[in-house]
Amino acid sequence: MANTSDLPAVVIPFYNRDKVIPPEPQEKQTFHARCHCGNVEFDLTIPTAILPLNAYICSCSSCRYTRGALCSLHVALPQTISPEWTNGRINVSVHKSPGSGAGGHGQRLFCPTCGVRVGLFEPRMAQWVVSTSLFRDTTAGPLFWSVTCFGFYKSPRDGGLLSWLPDGVGGKPLHLGTVPYDFPPDEALSIRPDGTEWLCVACFCGGVAFEIPRPAEAVRGDPHMARCVAPPLEKDNDEDKGEGKGKWKWKAYMDFGGDSWALSGAQGMPWVQVPRAVLSPAVPTTLEFGTVKTYKVSSTLTTGFCEYCGARVFLRDEEEGKKEADKGTEVLNVALGLLRAPEGAKAEDWVVWRAGRPEGVEEGKRFDGEFVDAMAEGMRRWGLDRYGEALEFDIV
Template sequence: MTSSNKVLTASCHCHSVQFTINVPITSLPLKVHLCHCSICRHTHGTPCTFHARLPSGVEPQFIPPSGLANLTGYKHATALSTRYFCSTCGCHIGDHIPDDGIWVISNAIFDANKADHGVWKFNTHLYPDSAPDGGLSALVSTVDEHHLELVSPKHFSEPIADVPQGDEANDKELLAQCHCGGVSFHISRPQAEFIASPAGQTWLSPTDQTKWLACMDLCDDCRLVNGTNVIGWMFVPVNHLSPNPSPDLLIGSSKAYRSTADVLRTFCRTCGATVFYSCADRPEIVDIAVGLLKAPEGAMAEDWVLWRAARASWPEDGLQYHAGFSRALIEGMKQWGTERGQLQDFVIP
């Protein structure tokens, strides 16, 4: 006799949050939507969120000593749901709508992806028009031979688009800010002294020294500290940020998490947005979560960023975890770069 339910197990990077969900087999696969609205991008720091609505009556069953006490909830003024993220490592686990008793869960933190490809179905892009360039929806159109529908519901009371205005729309400085505003800083263009330095030869493209390098990252560590299948990183010298972060990379409401002995990450302790990544062998360069950027041209910030479109970082992790999405992203990035005549490839030290 086969079970009528399937138990799925989830965990954040630091393992402070671990839980299972018990899903009826008849409800599988769970439909995953990629939400591109500015609220999701700025609460996560990622190109979009990866969420699946759980069937009615299904909710996380925390594995002791894990529990809601290990999570921080964030609910902004017009929200119907509360977003939860690990208070220690910042990993988003999903949203809870208490009036309906519904959980919308982050699919990227479940172990089921590695062994069972019938659990999730990448189904839709929500609010792909929230940024002028479409963001990640312009890169990924089909996953596991299923075409992702473009959907823009009209029920939000808060604007879901991100259109910088006034001093935000500045060609010399780019604003990076989390959703709650607790973390906010500006990024400058590459300065002449840096361009002429040995570091400039490493961290700038010889084809365009007005832009910073960036890549999409599929590594397991990033997935489990963000709660998403992919994150975009932009590489900038610390001295090109204003205000300058403290030696431990803290700005405003940010909090630090050391994911390994040599790697320091920060996230907003209020809304959970990923902010920085820094490693010991290149302390002068900080990786900035691209989902924080408020670029007028769109979520890919092409006026400021030169993307490594030829390949993603840590593709082996992504392909092992969820091959369908990772292949779609890798191939989509190549096509996107080719269409722009910018099929860039470079080494990230």
């Protein structure tokens, strides 16, 4: 599938096949990519005439469950352009989805130290596809790419991230694309013998899997743990909301700040706050169990990711963790994209979204102002529609 004339029209902007590189000599611009820890670094040199390239959001289950985010955010490079590895080594982990064929969308590269997504080489298209969140030179976003495409929009079942981008990005509507297949979602709640409902959280490969209960009275009554619980919404109690009526839920938020941006592979992480002590089976204080590997993000933050498929799983504030660990009340940020909620990727029957105040908006706007502005405004409007107000509650 190397020639543009062979391609289905829907994928042409996704792969930037509508961009024609002019003959040499030509003006070029170099962009520097770096994972969070610096193990993976490369440059891309791109003719200025074809900038900005189209970036695409993919919300297929593979992109969500191998990241812990609600999507991936990629730029496909023209066929003649590939990464120039700049730190003297190529040290990446590869995860390949079973049954995904040779390379392609089911094959992903990530940093073995910090877990950050690098991208993939797509052999059918003979193109490199790279994560936009690797480029945190504050001028890169607006020059290098513009988010114009959205793939697999049906896969999240509740609209996923697309429900927060109703007008597209930068005032331009998104070019939607999907194909009739997806990796099958695993979407049943587990019901314990006592009738309680538990929600499965699992990375793509299944090496990390645990369950979250609904916020019990013991959690709601503890002054610290109660901070990650959202009471039933007025709106849900006033009207007949069926399933959602009267339910206590966990607090969820989007974080566009530098660390979450860099760790996500998706220009921002969706987190849900849950006390470590309620998770089942028990998650150790080290966070290391199953295939979880930890990485120290900063002097105060530790993250856990699946060392086999690369999915982000946890982010913990160590100061908060130390204070509360003795009491067993510490609160973890759990990657919301791993929640296997039957109602959809946003897990609305289990979480309440802080739609009125995403974290890290000002910082995220330095990397890609168009995208973060569109997301913040889209979430605010969605919150008004869903909750009757754009909620701004505090988190831990």
